[in-house]
Amino acid sequence: MSRSLKKGLYIDERVIKKIEGKTPKETGVIKTWSRACTIAPEMIGFTFAVHNGKDFIDVLVSEEMVGHKLGEFSPTRKFTRHGGRMQKDLETAARQKDAI
Numbered sequence: 001m002s003r004s005l006k007k008g009l010y011i012d013e014r015v016i017k018k019i020e021g022k023t024p025k026e027t028g029v030i031k032t033w034s035r036a037c038t039i040a041p042e043m044i045g046f047t048f049a050v051h052n053g054k055d056f057i058d059v060l061v062s063e064e065m066v067g068h069k070l071g072e073f074s075p076t077r078k079f080t081r082h083g084g085r086m087q088k089d090l091e092t093a094a095r096q097k098d099a100i
Contacts, residue, residue, distance in 0.1 A: 012037040019046055031056060035071025050074035 012034040019027065024045040031049045039061055049056035050070045057074040
């Protein structure tokens with residue numbers, strides 16, 4: 001459920017404090033655990049290392065990301081693949097075909 005409009009966007013104060021008055025070049029990668037923080041226009045160009053529960057995933061903020069949450073760009077689950085032995089056989093056949 002989205003946040004009420006009267007409450008405004010949730011932007012973590014610690015994240016704003018880290019980028020306030022700085023340029024993306026001088027800050028480097030900013031580590032954060034705040035996945036719920038909404039991306040504001042002031043964050044464009046900065047690189048955030050967003051924690052996904054195990055690792056930090058680098059997220060370079062662009063204009064299209066404004067309004068979304070930082071956690072949306074740092075997936076918490078690793079997709080392996082669907083299939084099984086039949087899918088594995090198809091993939092090996094495709095690799096052999098490309099090698100020829």
